Amino acid sequence: MPIQIIVQKCTGCTLCVKVCPFDAIRIMDAPRLIGSAGVPPSAAKKAVIDFNKCTLCGACVDACKFKAVLLDKTTPAAGKIDISGYKGVWVFAEQKKGKVQSVVYELLGKARDLARDLSTDVSAVLIGDRLEEEIQELIWRGADKVYVVEKRELANFLDEPYTNILVELIKKYKPEVVLCGATSLGRSLISRVAIKIYCGLTADCTGLDIDKEKKLLLQTRPAFGGNIMATIISPNYRPQMATVRHKVFPESTSDMKRKGKVIRENFEGAAIQSRTKLLDIIDEIESTVNLSEADIIVSGGRGMGGPENFKMLEVLAQVLGGAVGSSRAAVDSGWMPYSHQVGQTGRTVSPKIYIACGISGQIQHLVGMQSAKIIIAINKDPDAPIFKVATYGIVGDLFKIIPALTKQFKEILKK
Amino acid sequence: MNIIVCIKQVPETTDVRINPETNTLIREGVKSIINPFDIYAIEEGVRLKEKFGGKAIVITMGPPQADAALREAISMGIDEGILISDRAFAGSDTWATSYTLASAIKKIGVFDVIICGKQASDGDTAQVGPGISAHLDIPQVTYVKKIEEVKEKSMRVERMTEEGFEVLETPLPALLTVVKEINQPRLPSLKGMMRAKQAKITQWTAKDIEAEPNHIGLAGSPTQVVKIFTPPARSGGQMLQGEPAEIAEKLVSLIKDALH
Numbered sequence: 001m002p003i004q005i006i007v008q009k010c011t012g013c014t015l016c017v018k019v020c021p022f023d024a025i026r027i028m029d030a031p032r033l034i035g036s037a038g039v040p041p042s043a044a045k046k047a048v049i050d051f052n053k054c055t056l057c058g059a060c061v062d063a064c065k066f067k068a069v070l071l072d073k074t075t076p077a078a079g080k081i082d083i084s085g086y087k088g089v090w091v092f093a094e095q096k097k098g099k100v101q102s103v104v105y106e107l108l109g110k111a112r113d114l115a116r117d118l119s120t121d122v123s124a125v126l127i128g129d130r131l132e133e134e135i136q137e138l139i140w141r142g143a144d145k146v147y148v149v150e151k152r153e154l155a156n157f158l159d160e161p162y163t164n165i166l167v168e169l170i171k172k173y174k175p176e177v178v179l180c181g182a183t184s185l186g187r188s189l190i191s192r193v194a195i196k197i198y199c200g201l202t203a204d205c206t207g208l209d210i211d212k213e214k215k216l217l218l219q220t221r222p223a224f225g226g227n228i229m230a231t232i233i234s235p236n237y238r239p240q241m242a243t244v245r246h247k248v249f250p251e252s253t254s255d256m257k258r259k260g261k262v263i264r265e266n267f268e269g270a271a272i273q274s275r276t277k278l279l280d281i282i283d284e285i286e287s288t289v290n291l292s293e294a295d296i297i298v299s300g301g302r303g304m305g306g307p308e309n310f311k312m313l314e315v316l317a318q319v320l321g322g323a324v325g326s327s328r329a330a331v332d333s334g335w336m337p338y339s340h341q342v343g344q345t346g347r348t349v350s351p352k353i354y355i356a357c358g359i360s361g362q363i364q365h366l367v368g369m370q371s372a373k374i375i376i377a378i379n380k381d382p383d384a385p386i387f388k389v390a391t392y393g394i395v396g397d398l399f400k401i402i403p404a405l406t407k408q409f410k411e412i413l414k415k
Numbered sequence: 416m417n418i419i420v421c422i423k424q425v426p427e428t429t430d431v432r433i434n435p436e437t438n439t440l441i442r443e444g445v446k447s448i449i450n451p452f453d454i455y456a457i458e459e460g461v462r463l464k465e466k467f468g469g470k471a472i473v474i475t476m477g478p479p480q481a482d483a484a485l486r487e488a489i490s491m492g493i494d495e496g497i498l499i500s501d502r503a504f505a506g507s508d509t510w511a512t513s514y515t516l517a518s519a520i521k522k523i524g525v526f527d528v529i530i531c532g533k534q535a536s537d538g539d540t541a542q543v544g545p546g547i548s549a550h551l552d553i554p555q556v557t558y559v560k561k562i563e564e565v566k567e568k569s570m571r572v573e574r575m576t577e578e579g580f581e582v583l584e585t586p587l588p589a590l591l592t593v594v595k596e597i598n599q600p601r602l603p604s605l606k607g608m609m610r611a612k613q614a615k616i617t618q619w620t621a622k623d624i625e626a627e628p629n630h631i632g633l634a635g636s637p638t639q640v641v642k643i644f645t646p647p648a649r650s651g652g653q654m655l656q657g658e659p660a661e662i663a664e665k666l667v668s669l670i671k672d673a674l675h
Contacts, residue, residue, distance in 0.1 A: 001502060001505065002633055021643060023445065051505060052478035052480065052502075053478060054505060055505060056505055056506035056633050056640075057640045057643050058640055058641070058642075058643070059643040062642065062643075073633070073639055096578075159545075159554070159555055159557075160554065163549075183577060184558050184574075184575065184576050184577060185576070187545075187557070188545050188557040188558075191509070191540075191546050191549070192545045192546070192555070194509075194510065194546070195513060195514075195546050198510070198637065200508070200510070200637030200638035201509065201510070201637075201638070203509075203538075203541065203542055204539060222539075222646070223537065224426075224537055227645070228643055228644070228646075229643070229645070229646050230642065230643050230644075231640070231642040231643075231644075232638050232639065232640055233638070233639055234638045234639070235639065236637070274554075275554040275585065275586050276554045276555075276556060276584065276585040276586075277583065277585075278581060278582075278583055279571070279581075280582040281576075281579070281581050281582075282579045282580050283579040284579035284580070290578060292577055293577070296674075320674070338594075338595065339579075344451070344536060345451060345595045348539075353670060353673055373673065375652075390652050392652055392653055392654075392666055393652060393653070393655065394666070395654065395656075396659070396662070397659075400659040401659045401663065404660050404663035405663045405666065407660075407663065408660075408666075408667045409674075412674075413674070
């Protein structure tokens with residue numbers, strides 16, 4: 001194994017045991033050392049790694065004050081790929097029905113920061129059909145170049161042709177960073193692209209920065225439902241690819257003075273063939289606002305008492321221009337459709353404001369919404385775990401508080 | 416119909432607690448379970464087998480203790496379990512993991528459909544499913560919420576999107592990742608549990624699946640973790656008290672700046 005404990009340096013202090021996210025380290029007696037000259041009995045306790053659990057994450061290496069954990073991260077790939085030829089930051093410009101998705105503008109803003117630190121430029125890749133206006137908007141929002149592939153057959157997303165095209169463009173133009181929205185479309189596409197190219201891909205980054213010395217993309221993401229954060233790099237492979245969820249970064253503003261270059265690429269034949277055929281696209285009318293894109297979400301749980309009471313949340317959401325979410329309990333009771341479920345088995349959201357009504361706040365729900373900027377919790381149980389994450393907590397009868405809130409918001413928003 | 420279900424053993428996240436003094440995860444005594452999303456994949460695999468005949472195999476890459484996850488899948492009606500386990504797999508990222516699983520699937524040989532959960536609850540990447548289909552160069556449909564129709568050489572499915580769903584037809588063999596809405600998983604039957612207990616789990620090493628040493632484990636993984644840290648815990652905020660109207664007024668004035 002590329003990781004080992006240097007027994008001579010290990011003091012058995014347990015620091016590594018405490019930081020190991022995988023419970024892979026135990027302190028055990030090292031019988032051979034007991035009684036050795038100069039080794040006090042207390043020092044005979046040593047860290048032992050369980051290789052079946054260890055994922056080589058390196059948390060223990062950083063934690064050890066005695067430099068007793070050795071992790072060899074040199075891989076055979078080092079130097080295999082000439083990374084110096086890769087330049088530029090790319091954003092995959094996801095479009096649906098000819099409309100570029102808002103997450104793309106959020107990524108363009110971040111891409112500009114990264115490009116500045118890398119002294120390079122920003123490009124958007126737009127695949128679809130009849131996208132003239134969108135090309136202009138991408139430039140206004142921060143793209144120095146827009147690679148455009150337009151074809152009737154490409155109007156709607158399909159895994160295979162979109163993968164083929166993105167792979168070919170990456171091979172041809174060699175960007176050093178590729179960013180993509182962590183949407184259902186983006187995740188399906190970019191995972192496939194990363195395999196075909198053989199490069200690193202980090203999902204759901206909440207932080208993207210540049211190590212200015214090494215010119216590396218530092219990708220920070222939550223794991224274990226946000227209980228730990230990991231910073232990930234991909235030093236020996238290019239491009240360095242990352243997905244980012246909606247609302248993690250602010251949208252870049254549109255500057256109509258910005259100029260950019262449009263590069264059109266044409267693909268024919270096998271590259272645009274799809275074995276999978278799209279037969280129909282059905283938009284569910286009841287979800288008027290896309291939950292992942294909503295700035296404000298009003299969510300209801302078991303405390304709502306029944307499906308009829310969700311009307312109250314809809315009214316409040318409407319006043320606020322937000323969407324209605326739901327806990328798993330309310331979905332399982334048949335009060336709300338699954339598409340509204342927030343949490344581990346539903347959607348992960350990070351709106352500006354999340355209003356949790358009658359939701360107790362089980363960990364599975366919290367992992368889906370705790371990155372919201374402001375959390376407001378209304379619950380009759382003062383001990384409900386939701387209050388532990390709430391920015392503002394209200395203990396009381398939601399059937400009285402929600403109408404009062406709706407009235408107040410209406411007044412201030414003059415609706 | 417030959418079905419392969421890919422599963423992962425994960426820590427039961429409900430048990431993940433933070434030690435308030437050290438601000439680190441308490442992992443001791445945390446139970447390992449089948450990734451909650453994979454349960455739907457298992458159920459769908461069993462249903463396809465029951466309806467169309469054939470065989471359903473469950474595979475996992477993991478440490479020897481992942482044997483328990485395979486047996487649980489068998490107790491729900493899966494026919495066979497294969498454990499892909501080797502210390503050489505340690506440190507695998509999603510590239511190396513999907514390569515490893517794809518190599519094992521190549522060794523299995525014949526299959527019509529591969530089913531995965533939409534993502535694992537510990538990593539949440541949703542990358543391994545599409546990764547496997549990319550390695551095998553077969554079509555994929557992610558976030559499947561319903562299998563509408565199965566024909567001899569194709570399948571019509573509904574794929575969940577942010578706005579609703581799409582209806583897609585894919586030739587077989589194909590890979591599907593499934594969401595919770597697809598079914599209501601069964602509980603293991605007593606007979607199933609007996610069978611699971613006695614089942615022989617096949618074990619494959621890196622050599623058995625003829626994996627390229629440079630493509631597995633840490634060596635085969637393009638990404639590296641450089642730092643792991645615990646985020647500052649979100650502490651409870653301000654409690655608002657008073658009559659509903661009073662509370663509403665207070666709250667609205669506190670958050671009105673965020674409304675625009």
